[in-house]
Amino acid sequence: MRIFLLSLLLISLAGSALPQAILPSAASPPSPEEVLQFLGGMGFTPGFTAALSTALLSGFKTGRATTTVTFLLLRDLAQIPREEAEEILEIIRYALSQGFIVDTGLTASSMMNEVRKLLALGRSGEEISRVLGLRLAFLLATRNVLLGHGLLPPSTPSPEAPLTPADRLILELAWALGDFILWEGGSPEDPRFLGYVRGRLNRLATLGVCPLDMAQEVSAALSPNILAEIVRFVFQP
Secondary structure, three states, rough: OHHHHHHHHHOOOOOOOOOOOOOOOOOEEEEHHHHHHHHHHOOOOOHHHHHHHHHHHHHHHHHHOOOHHHHHHHHHHHHOOHHHHHHHHOOOOOHOOOOOOOOOOOOOOHHHHHHHHHHHHHOOHHHHHHHHHHHHHHHHHHHHHHOOOOOOOOOOOOOOOOOOOOHHHHHHHHHHHHHHHHHOOOOOOOOOOOHHHHHHHHHHOOOOOOHHHHHHHHHHHOOOHHHHHHHHHHOOO
């Protein structure tokens, strides 16, 4: 019932594409220094600014974030109350600290694009933090359950570690699960759930977004019980 109510609350946020993303300067992406300079002018406390700067620099270095989308996100967040912006960015900082990808470019699944979409829809900072917190919970639960079932190679999460094929697979699987529960109004008992998730993974693998062999292996091993276990961890951690 709790999942169903959350689905009804969040489904109304769906159905709008990201706005046109136009950088203030020409073709080249902003440098990490330009991004951090903008961040430094947003008025956050020195401690928070330093912690977020460190996380973002690691993200830029390892490919877990891009300077282009990060700059656009910071510019968008500068238009809302500082406390709300900080709460949103703290969730992203924590996700980076856990070794998750938070930004895959202007149009793909990611926490940063989720925030920009919801800001464009006029949603409040409180709503955005709630949705982003659920996205983080899906990432954590997906990784933990897949590791627990031996469906991923053992690893120690680290923001400094080089990206592996498993990192993108975790992101895309978590996003598919979240989309079904949060945006499609589904539930773990929905008979469409497994087919929806498998279809997403297989499609992304065919497009080269996810590693083909790993995606096919994980997709074949998924079951209604595994998907329900992930969702249970999200809402009853």
